[in-house]
Amino acid sequence: VAAERPQQPVRIVDLPCGDFTWMPGCLREIDAKLRSRGQATCLHYQGVDAVGFLIRQLNARRGLGRSTMVVNGVVHRFPPSVTIMPFQVVDITDAQLRSFVRADIVLSKHALIHTSNALVNAALNAWNGLGARFFVTDTWCPGYGNCSRGNVDISQGDYRELDLHQSPFNLLPPLHSVEDHALCAATRKCNSRIELYSFPLKRGPPVPSPPPPLPSRTRARRCGKACAHAPLHSSSQRKMPSSSSQSGQSRST
Numbered sequence: 001v002a003a004e005r006p007q008q009p010v011r012i013v014d015l016p017c018g019d020f021t022w023m024p025g026c027l028r029e030i031d032a033k034l035r036s037r038g039q040a041t042c043l044h045y046q047g048v049d050a051v052g053f054l055i056r057q058l059n060a061r062r063g064l065g066r067s068t069m070v071v072n073g074v075v076h077r078f079p080p081s082v083t084i085m086p087f088q089v090v091d092i093t094d095a096q097l098r099s100f101v102r103a104d105i106v107l108s109k110h111a112l113i114h115t116s117n118a119l120v121n122a123a124l125n126a127w128n129g130l131g132a133r134f135f136v137t138d139t140w141c142p143g144y145g146n147c148s149r150g151n152v153d154i155s156q157g158d159y160r161e162l163d164l165h166q167s168p169f170n171l172l173p174p175l176h177s178v179e180d181h182a183l184c185a186a187t188r189k190c191n192s193r194i195e196l197y198s199f200p201l202k203r204g205p206p207v208p209s210p211p212p213p214l215p216s217r218t219r220a221r222r223c224g225k226a227c228a229h230a231p232l233h234s235s236s237q238r239k240m241p242s243s244s245s246q247s248g249q250s251r252s253t
Contacts, residue, residue: 001104001105001133006039006040006041008041009041010041010042010043010044010104011044011105012044012045012046012104012107013046013047013048013103013105013106013107013130014045014047014048014107015048015106015127016049016050016092016108018110018111019054020069021072023045023047024069024078027078028078031079031081031082040081042081042082043081043082043083045084045085046087046101047084047085047087048088048090049087049090049092050089050092051089052089055087055088059086059087062084062087066083067083067084069084088100088101092108092111092126093119093126094126095122095129097126097129097130098129098131101130103130104132104133105132106127106132106136108123108127108135108136112137112138112164113140113159113160113161113162114157114158114159115154115156116155116156117153117154117169118153120162121168124169127201128200130199131199132199133198133199134197134199135199136195136197137164137194139162139163139164139165139192139193139195140162150163151167170204171203172202172203175196175198176195176196177193177195177196178193179192179194180192180194
């Protein structure tokens with residue numbers, strides 16, 4: 001984006017921004033990498049969230065200036081090339097999201113894991129209409145269809161790990177995918193990846209989730225009485241001769 005439009009700022013929208021805790025370091029690192037490549041591009045960061053009191057707190061902490069934020073009592077001063085835009089109260093699944101947000105890059109981390117399947121699809125559709133170039137998000141159980149649990153549905157605000165490549169989302173493979181090293185180091189949970197997509201998001205046919213194999217004890221419990229009365233051999237197995245037929249054979253010889 002910076003290479004294509006060197007005279008214009010790169011607009012990053014964070015859906016949702018939460019409490020902004022990990023974003024200061026991320027913005028400084030992006031800015032430093034742009035400078036190291038000789039790209040004098042400005043960054044405009046826009047955070048949005050549906051929680052009104054959180055947005056009011058963030059805007060109050062931004063009161064020190066457009067390139068300054070207070071997070072957890074720490075004052076973060078950004079380079080002049082980084083601008084923190086006013087935070088906004090927005091429903092990230094709103095189909096009219098484009099009326100409130102303009103972006104080149106849509107970022108969403110640790111949000112969809114708390115969102116019901118229907119609202120995840122609504123969010124993806126809404127973000128498709130923003131006119132942005134790229135989408136950065138996290139996905140779980142990587143492997144494009146190898147997560148045995150599948151995308152179980154949840155109530156809004158609950159938690160589950162989801163695979164964006166499985167039904168009912170069915171995103172095609174991303175442009176780039178890396179392990180979420182920070183999460184792995186902090187929590188020892190290393191089944192999450194950060195992935196980069198281009199808009200519009202492309203979807204493939206549904207990928208059904210294979211049912212997990214039942215443990216042997218579970219199979220025995222489900223079998224119940226049927227197992228107790230089942231024959232010990234299958235119909236295809238050859239029956240052993242009875243003792244009477246064996247004795248008959250002996251007498252005939």
